Amino acid sequence: MTAGLVARAEVTRGAFTLHADLRVAPGEVVAVLGPNGAGKSTLLSAVAGLTPVSAGQILLDGDVLDDASTGAFLDAAHRPVGFVFQSYRLFPHLSVRENVAFSPRARGSSRADARSAADDWLARLGLTELAARRPGDLSGGQAQRVALARALAGGPSLLLLDEPLSALDAGSRLDVQTELKKHLSGFAGACLVVTHDPLEALLLADRLVVLEHGRVVQEGTPAQVARRPATEYVAKLVGLNLYTGTVDGSQVALDGGGTFVVPNHGEHGDVLVALRPSAVVVSPHRPDVSSARNTWSATIVGLTMLTDRVRLDLVGKPSALVDVTPAAVAELGLAPGGEVWLSAKATELEVYGQVPGSRS
Amino acid sequence: MQTLSSRERERRATSGGGSRSAPVPLLVPAIVGMLFLVVPLLGLVFRAPWGQAWTILHGSAAGEALRLSLWTSTTATAISLVVGVPLAWVLARTHFPGLRLVRALVTLPLVLPPVVGGVALLLAFGRSGFVGQYLDQWFGITLPFTPAAVVIAETFVAMPFLIVTVEGALRSADQGFEEAAATLGAGRMTVFRRVTVPLVAPSLVAGAVLCWARALGEFGATITFAGSYPGRTQTMPIAVYYALETDPDAAILLSLVLLLVSVVVLVALRDRWLRGAV
Secondary structure (H helix, E strand, O other): OOOOEEEEEEEEEOOEEEEEEEEEOOOOEEEEEOOOOOOHHHHHHHHHOOOOOOEEEEEEOOEEEEEOOOOOEOOHHHOOEEEEOOOOOOOOOOOHHHHHHHHHHHOOOOHHHHHHHHHHHHHHOOOHHHOOOOHHHOOHHHHHHHHHHHHHHOOOOEEEEEOOOOOOOHHHHHHHHHHHHHHHHOOOOEEEEEEOOHHHHHHHOOEEEEEEOOEEEEEEOHHHHHHOOOOHHHHHHHOOEEEEEEEEOOEEEEOOOOEEEOOOOOOEEEEEEEEOHHHOEEEOOOOOOOOOOEEEEEEEEEEEEOOOOEEEEEEEOOOEEEEEOHHHHHHHOOOOOOEEEEEEOHHHOEEEOOOOOOOO | OOOOOHHHHHHHHHHOOOOOOOOHHHHHHHHHHHHHHHHHHHHHHHHOOHHHHHHHHHHOOHHHHHHHHHHHHHHHHHHHHHHHHHHHHHHHHOOOOOHHHHHHHHHHHHHOOHHHHHHHHHHHHOOOOOOHHHHHHHHOOOOOOOHHHHHHHHHHHHHHHHHHHHHHHHHHOOOHHHHHHHHOOOOHHHHHHHHHHHHOHHHHHHHHHHHHHHHHHOOHHHHHHOOOOOOOOOOHHHHHHHHHHHOHHHHHHHHHHHHHHHHHHHHHHHHHHHOOOO
């Protein structure tokens, strides 16, 4: 028996098919990260029992929840699963306490027991004062905690969260995030969070699973994924330039044109090269003498102001995103259409082959 | 160039938008429409023999007719709720072959002339009707021309109003709440009882009111299927109709009583339930 969630299944919805392959151990928080339409919600809906799988199976603590080959299917109502929906879906006609008591009551507790279970959870999540309110009178952060309390009150062994912070305004996000992290780490069961926000995933999760076009393209710890992105999408999320190419000793011939000199590890074959935008130096003229082993020219096609720096979008061989200070933009006279020289040290280039968990 | 009073300026500044006065091509037909609806009712009020109101009402069968009308229309509404709400749910939430046909048949009484409904009921539940003959042979039950027939006729005509209202509400209700209830361990009946019904409650009440009002005013099907026996099957609308031939003053007063009942119900329910639902 494998404890926790094991999902190896396909879910078909119209023309879209999700190929899910993931495990979540008890006590572990796994974030499924992916763009809109990657199949994240479909995954949650299949695990919760709202959509049956079309192939494969889903197991929880060794029990079959859904198995397309035998036809076995456990109703959503009978799965020990708590679901925190994106827009929370708190029942508008019930008070906060009645919302939280709903699951114990539906699972057979007496009215009094359900109520005291609800009061326990409300106290644990600091919601006691709000018990008599209607969901319509709650702030976003409060509604989120009520939704969490309601999902946990049923005593689930698996908790699902769909974009838990997306309905919040930027101001309350950070508080709620810290709060949520605390509650999730106190949860003994498996926890699956889906999000399209990399920061949310990095902060909440022990492990990331990246989903694109209905397939898992990468999985690993947040640090691994952030350092060695497997796809363009992940690289963009974590703010890195990513290149594919072929390495031969210290030379990488890039697929999109251009060459990088990298530290020689005697490797050959297809590789990915990641480069931080802040590790690239911009010069108005070709640098004569430099310790940087990689120097190439490029044309500025765009400038974007980030909080404390300016991101240059450059086209060349290879193209790159480069971060410079606002002062540098003014001093070097950087403007769209301008020609500049870029240089990067060989040691700044992260060169790696197949990423663990990558099946692309 | 126009002039704006300071009050109008303030209104436009706070509530936004431009002029709130209607253009003439809309205003004139709007007033005509309003007068058309209101003038006949005013006629009732002005023509009523207020002086002898008490004696006329007391001497007529008004009390009996009103009592009969109230309990039959309430019973018809109760029956409609018990079978009509589940039927609305089935129409809104399930799929089966012939669903569209069933929906069309169920709502047919909405557009069917009530007299035709009454004839159909007679053919089905009359003493020699294809259901009625067995009721008579096996149970000794004869429905036509009884108070039960009044209830049946009213239910037949009025229930579709409830079904259509509730089905529409069920269709437009956010099914996300029902999914959420399922993930919280609620079976389908619990979801229906604790989530679906409360969420469509305003439409449910609105539908029930429409249904009750329609039943209260029912004439054609009732007189065809239940007849007009004073004290037994003569409801208020039928009493009004007969009084008009013999005693027009009584007819006016009876009509006013019906009007009063309708207005009281409408006003009582309007603020609480009907806002946004009708």
